[in-house]
Amino acid sequence: MSPDLERRLQDAWEALPLPSASATSRARDAVLGRRRRFRRALPFALALALASAGGLAAGRSLAPAAGPALPSAAVGFVPAAGWTVLQTGNDATPQHPARALAANVPIHPDDEPHRLPLRTLQSLPRDGIVIVARFTALPDGSPAPAAGQLPLRVADARPEIQFSAEVRPQRPLGQFQLHRTVGGYRVDLHLYFGSRQPSAGARAEAQRQLDRLLVAGPAAGVRERRLAAVAPPAVQSAVCPRYAPNVKLTFGPTGPVYPGQERPTARSRFASVHTDGVTRRGGHLAYLRATAVTREIDAVCTPVRLRPNPSAARLGPRYVHRLTSDGVGWFVAPDGFRLIHPNYNCVVGGRIVVHSSALRDDRRRVVGNRFSVRLERTNELLAVAELRPAGPTWFRVSNRCTQTRY
Amino acid sequence: MLHGERDGALAVVTADGDDALLVEQARRGSADALAELFERYWPVAWRTAYALLASRAAADDAAQEGLQRAFAALGRFERGRPFEPWLKRIVANRALDELRREGRRPAAEARAAILPREPSADAPALAAAVAALPDEKRAVVVLRYWLDFSLEEIAAELGVPVGTASSRLSRALEELRRALGNSDVA
Secondary structure, three states, X not given: OOHHHHXXXXXXXXXXXXXXXHHHHHHHHHHHHHHHOOOOOOOEEEEOOOOOOOOOXXXXXXXOOOOOOOOOXXXXXXXXXXXXXXXXXXXXXXXXXXXXXXXXXXXXXXXXXOOOOHHHHHOOOOOOEEEEEEEEEOOOOOOOOOEOOOOOOHHHOEEOOHHXXXXXXXXXXXXXXXXXXXXXXXXXXXXXXXXXXXXXXXXXXXXXXXXXXXXXXXXXXXXXXXXXXXXXXXXXXXXXXXXXXXXXXXXXXXXXXXXXXXXXXXXXXXXXXXXXXXXXXXXXXXXXXXXXXXXXXXXEEOOOOOOOOOOHHHHOOOOOOOXXXXXXXXXXXXXXXXXXXXXXXXXXXXXXXXXXXEXXXXXXXXXXXXXXXXXXXXXXXXXXXXXXXXXXXXXXXXXXXXXXXX | OHHHHHHHHHHHHOOOOHHHHHHHHHXXXXXXXXXXXXXXXXXXXXXXXXXXXXXXXXXXXXXHHHHHHHHHOHHHOOOOXXXXXXXHHHHHHXXXXXXXXXXXXXXXXXXXXXXXXXXXXXXXXXXXXXXXXOHHHHHHHXXXXXXXXXXXXXXXXXXOOHHHHXXXXXXXXXXXXXXXXXXXXX
């Protein structure tokens, strides 16, 4: 057994195919079962009409009983020229930490923000830098690392080979870690340099990115505003790779699946997907109609600015700065109804995280909604939006892609 | 094993116990935690099954059933242990059951199913060669190099003496060398 063949055999794991979207969907239903589905069969009607050439989104309500429930914190990296940022976009709760990757090289399409970006690290050049950040809200009284202040300093990071294992033993990386408590959040940083002994220039470059690290809760808005003020307002250029429309709406344990129908529209750069479905469950009629507009295959994403509107403005400045769509719709939803709907904007690199924000104005109060969806290669599914009781309600929706590259 | 090291590093970075937290939440009935575990590990489970069965359809079923078994057995998952190897073993057991039951394998499907994901890499060719091996040889290669089983564990899993497992592995590697060409894998 030659060591070379052994090594190549180990590497060949990565060449194994991945499960199909349909198999994934079936397995998800089978394994998660009713946990992922709405629990009560109540009549509902829903119609969403999009106002502009954008996507469509609905949000999982995060609203408390009173007052708006805006995102609890803005955590992540402010993008900058020459850096790619990929972040999960979720709130940094103790159960679901938020994560962000920043790299001065393109992030491999297989890498995701909630995992070690192994593919990117394996090919990291000598001057390459990858920073992996994890943000976790710290409940009162929980153990916490030392307090820190932004900007965190590369000089404080300690070399670390985890479990005595190097990510890339053949050409060792410089691996460092730094753990601090900032603004009520545990911030865990892992820094990877393309060489074991990063140069002063590389450290300085990493520090400049750490200077753009954002940990801003509602009470820490000053820094958020300052950082947002220096952040570029819009993407300068971004390529949307090939997009293959594959729309599927699924609802109900026994509900049918409706494939989307793609209909080219008069606009040259977009195609529309219209989906209608009717199902019966437990004697109740469910009706769903959704319309989404997708980008043209291989189209270049155009720079878009966040369109100000009175509701969306309440979200405040964001470090994610490409708006891909907005829309207005209405719905009537009973308690417990979950809508699974497709959402596919800004497909960058085949697998992305889209962060959607919605504000609901039910004429009594404005409610913020936010959720993240992960788009897989086939762009099937997916988000699960849990809607709370509401009367006829206007939705304002904006979808943003959290990966940007200049 | 290199993969083991990678996976270990990955497990640490993803979490400092994040998986453990998810498992704990899932044990307590959190549907969200279970869903997150599914999203994280379904591709791993599927690849494990596919590596052993070399059939997409069979892998779909085996991975799904393996994951269901694993989730049902979360209560028996030993705290402090990494989740991924534990899951892989459960799925591998399910896939091996399938292999024992059927004793078949259309190699052509396996070859056709493995598409180069990076045209410059030779890994796809090697993966295809592994998939094209007869069942018993493929099983020892997959268990040894992709699932990090020791020879003793392989022998126990397959119900054969250690010497038999070792010789099967040697023959499988020789077959791989022949398939890929001696100069290519010297």
